[in-house]
Amino acid sequence: MNKRIFSTVCGVVLAASLFTACGGTAPAGSSDSGNAGAADSNANAGSDAAAPAASSSGFKRIADIDAAALKGTSITLYTHGGNRVLGEEKKDENGNTYRDESYAYMKHVAERFEEEYGIHVDLQVNSTEDDIRPLLQTNDPGIDIYTSPNWSIEEWQQYAIPYCTLDEAKELYGDYATTMVNDGTNVYSLMPAKTYNNAVVYNEETIKKVGYDSIPTTQAEFENLCQALRDAGIDPIAMHRVENWPLSTINDFANYVAGSNDAYPSMLKSDEPFSESHPMGKTIRMYTDWKSRGFFEADTYTDFGVAMDVVGNGKAGMMLFGAWVVPQIQGRCPEGTDPSVIKFAPAPDFGKGQYVMASAADGYSISKGCDNVDAARLFIEYMSEDAQYLADSGYIANKKGVEPIVPPLYDIIDKAVEAGTCKVLYTYATDQNSINNENVLTEANLLADVKYAGNLFDALDVTKQPDWSAYDAQVEKQNKAYVEAREDLGVSWQ
């Protein structure tokens, strides 16, 4: 063979190799940058934010969908709620981990749906929605429905078709519709159930050991209970501080301290949002004070599962989280223990009365790449009308015309609400004030990882108590940064 021809052929091979070289071995540590590619491509996603698919415009009830025409088709649902697909992870009599598939409620409801309508639902489990973000950015038809992540409204507009208008949602779901993901006009994630948000999840047997039958209704008594647990060698509150997200529950508790649902956005009104003069600052200080008194765990839990385990097995008394955590702790109670000892009660009165936050829950969104929108809607509507499925999942069906089944875990709160001793606060709807507050916190570098609470909580060195000087200095620093950022952005309370 001629040397020149050989060189040309090799040159072509070589050039082809050059292009593929970019995708070669990932550098060491690249596993940590699992979302980096997604983040990079985020910048381009806007251009792909095409108009909703034609068939997706307008809300459809089950009766309006031609279900017969969809028979034999399939849809794919991605969810981060693996326990509802694979079953709850539990321990057998030998202490070994196993999956209890009777808890795979979503799998069961998908099977019932297929039986009834002949539409197959392929359930896929992901750790977080960031795993599927690249597919959403490319409008991949392989994703039809996904459970709702915590995204900004801009991201929702990019990755989901509007499910219905806000007015349509209000017609069916009442005031709870305003707490669904919406931009004021459209709802992007249908949340067919309601739930009570962060309150006190506790082990009744554990608090009985120190002489309490229920969670006290006043702050002073609540702190006495924590002290009694501490004195008995039991961690009063399991928080799992090693991660940052558990601190975000402070937002709901700040509302209880304020007696209103706007503690978070109302930071915009204050020049000292992290001082005790503002409910947010007061709440963070209250949490930090509890930390200084040893009310949170002394040890570090390896993950949130361990934090739930210690409440289940009585090594800790309670958690300050939402109803979603109750069935999971109940599933972790030791063999021979009645899981119903895990109960859910309103937070105590912090000075303005007893309150509980309530919101729409269990969100489902339809991807922009979905090529079987009617079947996707049909399945979401099917789930929204299955009160038992929602109750099993720890929620209360909320759609007009659907008889709700109230899970036993809500008994205490429901009774308190009915008796008027505990008032309901709806989750603050996303508006310009909440968006502006978030922007200010971002500009002040305090939003990511809930730093606005975490930096303060961590500022107090418990080995130097009761020296709060470092904490107070951090308060000053954050107040200053917040006000400067607010002025830089030129925003104020509207």
Next chain:
Amino acid sequence: MIYESTLYKIVRYVFLVLASVFVLVPLVPLVFMAFKSGREMQETSVLTPPSNWLNFYNFGYAIEKGHLIKAFIITAIILVISLTIQILLTCMVSYVLHRFDFKLKKVVRTAFTLTMFIPVVATQTLIFRMMHAVKLVNTMWSVVILYSGVGIVGIYIMLNLLDNVTREIDEAAWIDGATFPYTFWNIVFPLMKPGCTTLLIIQGIALYNDFYIPNLYLNRDVQTFTIALYKFYGSMSTPFEIVSAAIIIGMIPILIVFIALQKYIYSGIAAGAVKM
């Protein structure tokens, strides 16, 4: 023979023991955890040995629920195909760059070198869209293609190796009537085997452990071992005794390859030592 003082020997042994401890200590709790029950995991320290060394429950659970056998088969297929292509392409590219002079040779070589400075994640926005356009996302072929690319490290290993393979061998073959492909396949390529072994080991281990590319491209039923392992991590909680067992299972293929190829590994690394 080099004379070693007693002090030097002591220092050497202390250093080697410390280095071994540094490497082996993280493995100890991993092994302990793999044999513990879930309850034992909760109730004992990670440094406490398991009560029953014959508890293989976690291994069975990991293999069954994590679909590890399927993941191993898929990983093996991906690695065999992509490493074969990559090594062949690397040898061919290196041979051309080493033996032939052609226009833009320096440009091509520089272009290969430049790819070393481009982080993988920086190119994935475009590449992912290309793969998606040709419907290769969620198929193993997307990963095979990306893994088959020629890297500059491999080229340098081969170029260094070819420095020691005299051109007279090629010329002798040509005089005897051999074509260029025949010369490459039958004369030069066999002499490049030590470099191929080195590349096989370096790239094989790196690709086996890679998480980023499979995580980006394989979201559904097709998953490599690293992705199968990742699936054990829940959004809220993770059964670490199961994960530990899965990690140990994942180490087995690497150990087998190492034991089987260890004589080639050492000679290959020495023969293909990079001289930049």
